Amino acid sequence: MKRPSPVPVLALGIAALAVLTIFGVGQGAAHIAGGKVVAILGHVVGLRSATAFRPWEATILLDVRMPRVVTGAFVGGGLALSGAALQALFRNPLADPGVIGVASGASLGAVAAMYLGLAAAGVWAVPVFAIAGASATAFSVYAIASRGGRLPMGTLLLAGVALGSLASALTSLLLSLSLEEYEQGRQTFRWLMGGLEAKTWGEALLVAPLTLAGAAVVTASARELDALLLGEMQAASLGVDVPAVRRRLIFATSVVIGGAVAVSGVIAFVGLVVPHLLRLVVGPSHAVLLPACLVFGAAFVVGCDLLCRTLVAPEELRLGIMTASLGAPFFLYLLLTRRREVSIE
Amino acid sequence: MTAKLEGRGLAFAYDGRPVFSDVSVALAPFELVALVGPNGAGKSTLLHVLLGLLSPKSGLVTLDGRHISELSRREIAQRVAFLPQQTHSDFAFTVRELVAMGRMPHLGRFRPEGPEDTAAIEGALERTDTRMFADRLASELSGGERQRVLLARAIAQSTDLLLLDEPTSSLDLGHQLEVIGLLRALVDGGKAAAVALHDLSLAARFADRIIVLSEGKIAAEGRPRDVITEELLARHFHIRARVEHAPEGVLVVPIAPI
Numbered sequence: 097m098k099r100p101s102p103v104p105v106l107a108l109g110i111a112a113l114a115v116l117t118i119f120g121v122g123q124g125a126a127h128i129a130g131g132k133v134v135a136i137l138g139h140v141v142g143l144r145s146a147t148a149f150r151p152w153e154a155t156i157l158l159d160v161r162m163p164r165v166v167t168g169a170f171v172g173g174g175l176a177l178s179g180a181a182l183q184a185l186f187r188n189p190l191a192d193p194g195v196i197g198v199a200s201g202a203s204l205g206a207v208a209a210m211y212l213g214l215a216a217a218g219v220w221a222v223p224v225f226a227i228a229g230a231s232a233t234a235f236s237v238y239a240i241a242s243r244g245g246r247l248p249m250g251t252l253l254l255a256g257v258a259l260g261s262l263a264s265a266l267t268s269l270l271l272s273l274s275l276e277e278y279e280q281g282r283q284t285f286r287w288l289m290g291g292l293e294a295k296t297w298g299e300a301l302l303v304a305p306l307t308l309a310g311a312a313v314v315t316a317s318a319r320e321l322d323a324l325l326l327g328e329m330q331a332a333s334l335g336v337d338v339p340a341v342r343r344r345l346i347f348a349t350s351v352v353i354g355g356a357v358a359v360s361g362v363i364a365f366v367g368l369v370v371p372h373l374l375r376l377v378v379g380p381s382h383a384v385l386l387p388a389c390l391v392f393g394a395a396f397v398v399g400c401d402l403l404c405r406t407l408v409a410p411e412e413l414r415l416g417i418m419t420a421s422l423g424a425p426f427f428l429y430l431l432l433t434r435r436r437e438v439s440i441e
Numbered sequence: 442m443t444a445k446l447e448g449r450g451l452a453f454a455y456d457g458r459p460v461f462s463d464v465s466v467a468l469a470p471f472e473l474v475a476l477v478g479p480n481g482a483g484k485s486t487l488l489h490v491l492l493g494l495l496s497p498k499s500g501l502v503t504l505d506g507r508h509i510s511e512l513s514r515r516e517i518a519q520r521v522a523f524l525p526q527q528t529h530s531d532f533a534f535t536v537r538e539l540v541a542m543g544r545m546p547h548l549g550r551f552r553p554e555g556p557e558d559t560a561a562i563e564g565a566l567e568r569t570d571t572r573m574f575a576d577r578l579a580s581e582l583s584g585g586e587r588q589r590v591l592l593a594r595a596i597a598q599s600t601d602l603l604l605l606d607e608p609t610s611s612l613d614l615g616h617q618l619e620v621i622g623l624l625r626a627l628v629d630g631g632k633a634a635a636v637a638l639h640d641l642s643l644a645a646r647f648a649d650r651i652i653v654l655s656e657g658k659i660a661a662e663g664r665p666r667d668v669i670t671e672e673l674l675a676r677h678f679h680i681r682a683r684v685e686h687a688p689e690g691v692l693v694v695p696i697a698p699i
Contacts, residue, residue, distance in 0.1 A: 099535075316550055316551070317550070319542075319545055319548070319550060320550070322534070322538075322542060323542055323545060325534075326539075326542075327525075329489070329494060329523075329525050330523075330525055332492075332494055332514055333492060333494070333518060333521075333522070333523035333525070334518055334542055334543070334545045334546060334598075335513075335514050335515035335516075335517070335518030335519070335545055335546035336514060336545075337513065337514045337515075338514075375533075379533060379534070379535070379538075380533055380534055381534065381538055
């Protein structure tokens with residue numbers, strides 16, 4: 097099987113993201129045609145266009161819908177990239193932010209910040225707590241699973257499930273405690289439902305730098321991740337400082353996942369489905385795979401969010417429902433076809 | 442510069458269970474050292490210790506006169522290539538991608554492949570006779586083909602020292618001779634190599650020096666014709682065997698377990 101060269105694949109992803117963005121900001125209670133969308137976006141960067149638009153259309157598009165799409169793009173790209181990196185790091189095709197409990201840890205951190213009333217203290221409180229929760233979970237899962245120098249698949253998944261469940265239980269505890277205060281409970285509950293509605297530029301500008309910074313660190317380790325896929329010994333013999341790379345990548349992916357969870361809640365399966373589909377197309381080499389995950393993960397979530405808003409309009413589906421109903425069957429397919437690796441040793 | 446790898450008075454234990462003690466090994470250019478011994482004698486462990494992947498309980502390993510723990514993994518990888526025992530990976534790299542990974546220690550994180558790297562990769566594919574499947578997925582190859590690909594990666598790494606762990610274990614006779622012959626040629630070209638081997642005849646024919654690791658220490662060491670004897674095979678491999686000195690070298694004919 098000959099692989100397609102990476103440039104057209106990435107170009108296709110960028111084109112898909114652009115088209116979905118134009119549809120995404122055009123769709124809604126007030127429909128804005130594609131031509132107008134392009135004219136409004138052009139206007140922002142100082143381009144004149146023959147297509148006329150009304151000021152309120154520009155306002156809806158730029159201040160209401162655009163931040164939602166931008167947030168979704170960064171969340172999706174970040175989750176897909178983190179999933180790809182975690183799969184290589186754990187040498188486990190089923191690792192993803194949700195499966196190994198990192199997303200639940202981030203969730204717990206975010207809810208703890210809200211429970212402690214820190215959300216009002218500053219826009220960074222929730223993401224900082226989410227990142228702390230994500231890192232603590234990732235390091236714990238890693239420490240438990242890598243005992244004795246090995247990293248068996250069964251132990252990894254069980255440790256992830258156990259710690260993820262613990263984090264979920266604590267999250268539920270905090271939620272039930274915070275329900276006594278109506279406003280705080282409502283805020284926590286809405287956040288836990290996940291999704292992208294009512295995202296503002298504040299949230300978009302919060303998740304963007306976290307995703308880009310984390311993605312830069314992860315992508316800079318592309319060669320090391322390639323070597324790690326061959327196993328710890330081989331990576332080390334090729335000059336990779338394995339413990340340092342692991343620490344760096346666990347922290348970098350936790351920043352990305354923590355940022356994504358902080359703004360959109362837990363969105364399942366993006367980090368699993370997107371990397372696996374792309375690996376089938378572009379191969380396992382991370383120098384290509386990671387940028388492709390960023391672009392296609394963004395397009396996937398923007399597309400899913402678009403479906404959520406349009407399928408049952410004027411009602412909205414939850415984003416997590418859409419990504420999970422597309423992702424869960426794929427996950428089951430992996431479980432069935434790779435049963436040998438999934439079995440507990 | 443000629444690299445020299447040396448371990449002195451090495452001892453190693455897994456969770457308190459001693460594997461070997463008081464083992465000293467020195468590797469020098471133009472010399473092929475075969476490491477033999479019964480299963481579990483610690484041949485792989487010794488290679489891992491020499492490579493700095495495991496820390497010895499006592500003793501020290503030096504590379505070009507410097508303590509190996511003072512060197513970064515990358516500095517070590519620029520001088521020593523390692524071919525581990527057969528491993529499998531589910532992730533589908535092409536043969537060329539795998540061989541190109543041998544250039545990692547020279548490229549670091551960002552530098553793209555230059556002409557020198559391409560030449561090293563092409564040369565390695567050529568020498569191991571793997572160019573014809575350069576664009577195929579390594580996971581689709583037979584065990585023997587994969588072993589040659591891993592050897593190609595070690596060659597592409599362009600190091601003065603080679604450590605190989607059972608490089609012939611899954612090969613048919615023809616490919617065994619090819620791989621060990623290639624290794625011989627690399628050593629004759631000035632590299633130093635240590636290779637863990639199960640096949641005593643192969644070790645005796647191609648190595649300059651044999652080290653027998655058994656019962657936690659070096660049981661014998663020296664030229665193959667002096668080391669490989671019927672007494673040694675009985676004592677350390679627990680077999681009755683006939684040892685013949687043929688024009689091609691020392692031949693070991695195993696007869697029965699003792």
